[in-house]
Amino acid sequence: MLTNPRAERVRSVRALSKRSVRERTGRFAVEGPQGVREAVRYAAARVRDVYVTSEALERYALDIVEPARAANLWVHEVSAEVLAAMAETDAPQGVLAVVDTVDGARAGADAAGPAAALAAVLDTHPRLLVLLTNVRDPGNAGTVIRGADAAGADAVLVSSASVDVHSSKVVRSTAGSLFHLPVVTGLDVEVTLETLRAHGIRTLAADGAGSTLLPDADLTAPHCWVMGNEAWGLPDEVRDACDDVVRVPIHGRAESLNLAMAATVCLYASAGQRPQRGGVTPAGYRA
Amino acid sequence: MLTNPRAERVRSVRALSKRSVRERTGRFAVEGPQGVREAVRYAAARVRDVYVTSEALERYALDIVEPARAANLWVHEVSAEVLAAMAETDAPQGVLAVVDTVDGARAGADAAGPAAALAAVLDTHPRLLVLLTNVRDPGNAGTVIRGADAAGADAVLVSSASVDVHSSKVVRSTAGSLFHLPVVTGLDVEVTLETLRAHGIRTLAADGAGSTLLPDADLTAPHCWVMGNEAWGLPDEVRDACDDVVRVPIHGRAESLNLAMAATVCLYASAGQRPQRGGVTPAGYRA
Numbered sequence: 001m002l003t004n005p006r007a008e009r010v011r012s013v014r015a016l017s018k019r020s021v022r023e024r025t026g027r028f029a030v031e032g033p034q035g036v037r038e039a040v041r042y043a044a045a046r047v048r049d050v051y052v053t054s055e056a057l058e059r060y061a062l063d064i065v066e067p068a069r070a071a072n073l074w075v076h077e078v079s080a081e082v083l084a085a086m087a088e089t090d091a092p093q094g095v096l097a098v099v100d101t102v103d104g105a106r107a108g109a110d111a112a113g114p115a116a117a118l119a120a121v122l123d124t125h126p127r128l129l130v131l132l133t134n135v136r137d138p139g140n141a142g143t144v145i146r147g148a149d150a151a152g153a154d155a156v157l158v159s160s161a162s163v164d165v166h167s168s169k170v171v172r173s174t175a176g177s178l179f180h181l182p183v184v185t186g187l188d189v190e191v192t193l194e195t196l197r198a199h200g201i202r203t204l205a206a207d208g209a210g211s212t213l214l215p216d217a218d219l220t221a222p223h224c225w226v227m228g229n230e231a232w233g234l235p236d237e238v239r240d241a242c243d244d245v246v247r248v249p250i251h252g253r254a255e256s257l258n259l260a261m262a263a264t265v266c267l268y269a270s271a272g273q274r275p276q277r278g279g280v281t282p283a284g285y286r287a
Numbered sequence: 288m289l290t291n292p293r294a295e296r297v298r299s300v301r302a303l304s305k306r307s308v309r310e311r312t313g314r315f316a317v318e319g320p321q322g323v324r325e326a327v328r329y330a331a332a333r334v335r336d337v338y339v340t341s342e343a344l345e346r347y348a349l350d351i352v353e354p355a356r357a358a359n360l361w362v363h364e365v366s367a368e369v370l371a372a373m374a375e376t377d378a379p380q381g382v383l384a385v386v387d388t389v390d391g392a393r394a395g396a397d398a399a400g401p402a403a404a405l406a407a408v409l410d411t412h413p414r415l416l417v418l419l420t421n422v423r424d425p426g427n428a429g430t431v432i433r434g435a436d437a438a439g440a441d442a443v444l445v446s447s448a449s450v451d452v453h454s455s456k457v458v459r460s461t462a463g464s465l466f467h468l469p470v471v472t473g474l475d476v477e478v479t480l481e482t483l484r485a486h487g488i489r490t491l492a493a494d495g496a497g498s499t500l501l502p503d504a505d506l507t508a509p510h511c512w513v514m515g516n517e518a519w520g521l522p523d524e525v526r527d528a529c530d531d532v533v534r535v536p537i538h539g540r541a542e543s544l545n546l547a548m549a550a551t552v553c554l555y556a557s558a559g560q561r562p563q564r565g566g567v568t569p570a571g572y573r574a
Contacts, residue, residue, distance in 0.1 A: 042540070139426075147548055152538025180540035215559060251439025251558050253329070253467035261434055261551045264544070268552050271538050272502055 002051075002078040005085035013051070013086040013098060019164050026101050028166035031092040037064050038176030039099050044071040046100040051078045051086060056094025064095060088168045101166050101185075114186040115195075118157065121182050122199045126154030128270050129201065129224035130263060133189045133238060135162045137230055142173025143260035144227065149177035151267035157192060157224070158185045193241045196224050203242040206266050207234050208256055210247035214266060217246045219273040225266050230259050289338075289365040292372035300338070300373040300385060306451050313388050315453035318379040324351050325463030326386050331358040333387040338365045338373060343381025351382060375455045388453050388472075401473040402482075405444065408469050409486045413441030415557050416488065416511035417550060420476045420525060422449045424517055429460025430547035431514065436464035438554035444479060444511070445472045480528045483511050490529040493553050494521050495543050497534035501553060504533045506560040512553050517546050 002009065015021045016029045027048060030039050037060070039047050050068050057065055057077055068075050078086075086096055102117070121129075130148050135141045141163050148156050158165055165171075165183055193203050202223040226242055228234030239245050248257055248265050257265065289296070302308045303316045314335060317326050324347070326334050337355050344352055344364055355362050365373075373383055389404070408416075417435050422428045428450050435443050445452055452458075452470055480490050489510040513529055515521030526532050535544055535552050544552065 038540075143545065143548065146541055147544065149539040150535075150537050150541040150544050150548075175542070175545070177539075177541050248437075248555075249558070250437050252436040252464075254433055254437040254464050255462070257434065257437050257551070258430065258462070261430065261437075261548065264548045264552060265555045268535075268555075271536070 005081045017088040030097045036095045036097045038179045043179040048098045050075045051096045053094040117184045121155045127222040128153045131157040134229040138169030140260045142170040144263045145174040146177040147264035149180045151271040155182040205242040205245040210245035219270045292368045304375040317384045323382045323384045325466045330466040335385040337362045338383045340381040404471040408442045414509040415440045418444040421516040425456035427547045429457040431550045432461040433464040434551035436467045438558040442469040492529040492532040497532035506557045
């Protein structure tokens with residue numbers, strides 16, 4: 001049991017709150033039972049270490065500890081003081097995991113860089129994607145990843161100009177969705193749009209200045225929603241490079257929706273027009 | 288020009304950050320140009336005082352200062368120190384207004400209490416409403432108000448158990464929408480559901496345990512979305528008291544959407560099925 005909050009290992013975990021350390025080590029921290037449980041369940045190959053207090057060891061025995069041990073992961077018992085010293089949040093609820101940002105073991109696709117990771121996603125013939133070109137707010141980025149997961153998107157693409165999705169605020173606001181679908185980071189926007197088009201994926205800029213209203217947009221073919229910055233939207237050159245520019249209709253007096261809301265409304269509009277995997281359209285969905 | 292940050296007036300504005308003071312005085316503070324502009328534009332009868340720094344006086348001359356003076360509002364020039372002492376936020380961008388929480392001048396409807404304010408809303412034959420029964424997070428509450436405005440809802444109803452919508456965090460996250468549509472606070476949930484039904488308004492509980500999927504819900508008649516608590520949803524007795532329990536379909540591995548996202552998706556589904564005011568359905572909307 002680790003009890004010394006000043007130990008080198010404790011400080012090295014705490015240091016993952018810095019973006020530079022995450023980039024250098026290729027690791028990040030996941031705090032709290034929801035995120036750790038989903039990481040163990042869906043991304044066990046990337047989980048390096050799980051740290052649990054005595055109390056949490058009992059509370060999350062079935063949820064986290066047994067599945068982690070069954071996957072041959074390191075589960076370390078730590079004192080509450082050690083966990084508090086490791087964690088960036090005030091209340092990590094007794095659980096923290098250190099996770100690789102990319103899956104180095106998986107044929108090296110992610111580890112070989114953003115372009116290779118994007119190619120791996122495109123090999124799966126995705127039908128619904130979202131690209132964050134310049135999202136700066138951690139809560140917005142995390143909420144879009146969660147919304148994309150809920151709407152059944154096949155992956156989330158994130159440009160190099162966007163917030164680091166492995167920061168603790170983003171990780172927390174994804175509510176575990178970060179481990180549910182591929183999240184490709186570090187992409188160049190222009191190259192990505194060209195690559196998507198070359199793979200027959202329509203690019204739809206979501207923008208308040210769009211000429212196509214969301215209910216009029218053709219969402220039946222494979223497509224990617226392209227989201228801009230919270231404050232200034234998408235630059236002209238990105239809008240121009242997309243196949244269509246779509247706006248969510250504003251019915252009342254509001255100037256706009258926030259980015260996460262707009263993305264969620266767009267993604268759910270796509271889900272409503274999307275045939276289920278296998279081509280079956282269940283009753284009640286618009287085909 | 289007010290220059291003394293320790294003046295009684297400055298302290299009385301700052302005190303509005305306390306809920307007890309807001310309730311006793313019936314006033315709240317709106318910080319920043321977006322909120323103040325929308326308050327002056329859409330709720331001038333409720334604006335008591337506008338405080339502006341010299342710099343902001345020039346910057347927002349057309350947006351805020353002239354409209355405020357045209358509406359015979361008090362516009363006070365203050366030093367940056369005074370504004371900082373009045374404000375709860377770090378960067379109110381040179382503008383702050385003190386606003387009445389209810390419209391005491393308007394035939395006394397709001398001032399006569401929640402039931403009378405609800406009756407005034409129902410007199411307008413609303414077709415789309417949302418009721419927050421137990422929303423605790425300020426960001427969620429504000430975002431729902433903004434989403435309701437954007438989706439063309441006729442009013443937002445808020446129970447007495449929910450967060451105070453006049454707290455600075457809620458006001459800020461409404462992005463001005465607080466002044467765009469009626470927001471009735473302090474309601475009793477059970478009585479409100481009965482009143483809505485008596486007025487022919489269907490009540491739709493939005494809940495992950497709902498048996499009706501959102502795309503299957505009948506949203507053509509006047510209805511009210513009933514939203515529960517962020518963590519534990521709606522209690523059985525509220526679900527049972529509603530006409531239908533509707534869930535947003537989750538297509539991926541996410542456990543749920545957050546409350547603001549779920550509300551926005553539901554409200555936009557309603558907007559998509561709603562005839563425009565006057566009965567005209569523009570091309571591209573699902574009638």
